[in-house]
Amino acid sequence: xxAIVRALAMLAILTTVVxxxxxxxxxxxxxxxxxxxxxxxxVLVAPMxxxxxxxxxxxxxxxxxLAERGYYVMPIRLTQxxxxxxxxxxxxxxxxxxxxTEEGGSVWDLIDETKHPGIRxxxxxxxxxxxxxxxxxxxxxxWRHEVDVSEGFLANLVDERMNHHIDLDYLLIGAEGDTLWxxxxxxxxxxGGGGFFTEIWNARHKASDDEIDTAIxxxxxxxMIEAQRTRNEMTGxxxxxxxxxxxxxxxxYEADRMRRQPGAQ
Amino acid sequence: xxxxxxxxxxxxxxxxLTLTFAGLAEAKDPPRLYYWTTYExxxxxxxxxxxxxxxxxxxxxxxxxxxxxxxxAGRKPxxxxxxxxxxxxxxxxxxxxxxxHFRREAATWPESKTLMERMIRIAxxxxxx
Numbered sequence: 001x002x003a004i005v006r007a008l009a010m011l012a013i014l015t016t017v018v019x020x021x022x023x024x025x026x027x028x029x030x031x032x033x034x035x036x037x038x039x040x041x042x043v044l045v046a047p048m049x050x051x052x053x054x055x056x057x058x059x060x061x062x063x064x065x066l067a068e069r070g071y072y073v074m075p076i077r078l079t080q081x082x083x084x085x086x087x088x089x090x091x092x093x094x095x096x097x098x099x100x101t102e103e104g105g106s107v108w109d110l111i112d113e114t115k116h117p118g119i120r121x122x123x124x125x126x127x128x129x130x131x132x133x134x135x136x137x138x139x140x141x142x143w144r145h146e147v148d149v150s151e152g153f154l155a156n157l158v159d160e161r162m163n164h165h166i167d168l169d170y171l172l173i174g175a176e177g178d179t180l181w182x183x184x185x186x187x188x189x190x191x192g193g194g195g196f197f198t199e200i201w202n203a204r205h206k207a208s209d210d211e212i213d214t215a216i217x218x219x220x221x222x223x224m225i226e227a228q229r230t231r232n233e234m235t236g237x238x239x240x241x242x243x244x245x246x247x248x249x250x251x252x253y254e255a256d257r258m259r260r261q262p263g264a265q
Numbered sequence: 266x267x268x269x270x271x272x273x274x275x276x277x278x279x280x281x282l283t284l285t286f287a288g289l290a291e292a293k294d295p296p297r298l299y300y301w302t303t304y305e306x307x308x309x310x311x312x313x314x315x316x317x318x319x320x321x322x323x324x325x326x327x328x329x330x331x332x333x334x335x336x337x338a339g340r341k342p343x344x345x346x347x348x349x350x351x352x353x354x355x356x357x358x359x360x361x362x363x364x365x366h367f368r369r370e371a372a373t374w375p376e377s378k379t380l381m382e383r384m385i386r387i388a389x390x391x392x393x394x
Contacts, residue, residue, distance in 0.1 A: 042376035053313070060309035067344045068298055072376035075345035077308065078352040078384070131379025214309050249298060 030242035032260040035181055038174040039257075041248050042072040044132035046123070047083050047092040054143040057217035058168070064218075065225040066136075069243075070250025074132055088126065095119055096139070120177045127175035134180060135173050141184070142167035143213075166216050172244070181244055299343035300334045303327050325353045341373055348377060351384070360392035 043066050048055040059076055066073045083089060095118050123135040143166050172181040225244050246256045304327060311324040328350040335342040351366030364385050371381035 056309060056312040060312055061305050063308075063345060064301055064305060064343075070298070072344045072374050074377070074380060075348040075352065075370075077311070077349055078345075079380070081352075082383075130383075131376070133376070214305070218305060 030181075032181075032245060034174070034178045035172075035245055036257060036260050038134070038176070038178055038180055040071070040133035040172075040174060040180065042074060042131075042133045043172070043247075044074040044079060044126055044130050044135050045076055046126060046135050046137045047080065047089040049092050049096040049137060049139045054140050054166075054213070054217075057213045058138060058140070058221070061214065061218040061221050062136075062138075065222045066244075067249075069225050070247030070253055072247075072249070074130055079130060083126065083129075086129070088122065091118070091122060095122070120173065123173035124175065124177050133175050135175075137171040137173070139169040139171075140167075141169055166220055168220055181242070183242060299341070300331050300338070301343060302330055302334070304331065304343075304346075321353070325350065328353065344374055345370075345377075347373065348381065348384070355384070355388050355391070358391075360388045360394075363388045 045059065045062055045066075048058070059080065063073045063076050080089075119137065123137070126132065126135050168184070170181070170183045171179070174180050245260055246252050250256070307320075307324040307327040310320050314320045328346055331346050332342045332350060347366050348370040351363045351370065354360075354366060355363035367381045367384045367388065371378045
């Protein structure tokens with residue numbers, strides 16, 4: 001009996017300690033020091049580390065949130081073509097293929113000079129070639145559609161329930177090769193399913209996968225770049241994250257810079 | 266209790282305030298800095314069907330509409346839009362007009378100067394200037 005009481009007491013103490021340790025844990029903050037020091041005015045979107053239809057969704061929807069964040073965004077289509085002609089698309093593909101062989105690797109490994117000096121060198125070269133102050137790399141970690149067959153006969157007959165899942169890594173490198181910002185975000189969206197009338201409505205107003213992909217890409221880009229001010233309209237969730245600092249053409253530029261200065265709270 | 270878990274009152278307060286204001290936090294999008302019209306849709310379709318002349322023309326029309334709408338309102342066209350239109354003209358062999366647009370982009374956005382000078386050199390070379 002004494003042993004049971006002692007065990008329960010230990011459990012209670014353990015629960016309290018663990019519970020309160022979460023409460024008192026210092027919230028991690030993002031170190032914007034290199035970002036503030038570099039103070040980029042312009043952003044070049046680097047050739048995608050993976051090509052394909054999802055790269056197109058991403059590229060079509062990235063300029064607007066970057067520009068609205070207050071940056072000069074190097075013209076996407078023009079620069080993607082120019083850099084492809086200069087051989088950088090191929091180099092981006094090679095970089096990814098060497099990295100891909102490492103099991104469990106992440107895009108963050110790419111900036112590790114001991115493993116992949118190529119990406120940092122590439123950022124410096126691209127900045128020099130275009131005059132950009134910073135270069136944004138994105139890696140599509142995951143982008144898939146899955147038909148959910150667990151919803152029963154009606155759901156799959158009238159309107160397939162489709163799960164869309166996107167997971168992207170972002171990496172912003174300054175013209176001198178400093179890492180300024182990195183972020184990762186995954187978003188899920190489910191279309192279809194639901195009750196009979198929802199099914200009928202969905203079937204009549206069915207968005208194409210392309211439309212959904214574009215909408216999700218737009219949503220992810222906004223989430224990543226603006227972060228704290230944006231909600232995922234499809235899932236209704238807020239995503240706390242560390243946004244890009246606002247650029248020089250944004251009305252909140254000075255205030256944001258002052259807030260992110262080292263030591264400022 | 267405070268000694269054991271000093272953040273408890275603050276945590277509770279944050280939770281209450283969060284729940285209270287969650288409904289109010291349906292923040293509207295801030296006013297946009299630039300006109301975009303159907304930029305994203307047309308850009309995607311142009312990327313998706315690069316050999317479809319109609320899609321390329323629609324993207325060009327969208328870019329031109331953004332430029333005209335911005336001019337009418339006395340605002341800067343969004344970053345890159347004038348240059349993208351210039352690039353469209355370059356691809357069609359309208360070199361002089363392309364150069365004019367690259368120059369305008371550089372004058373509007375000093376950050377683009379290096380890139381636009383490069384594009385002007387490319388256009389001049391293709392035009393045999």
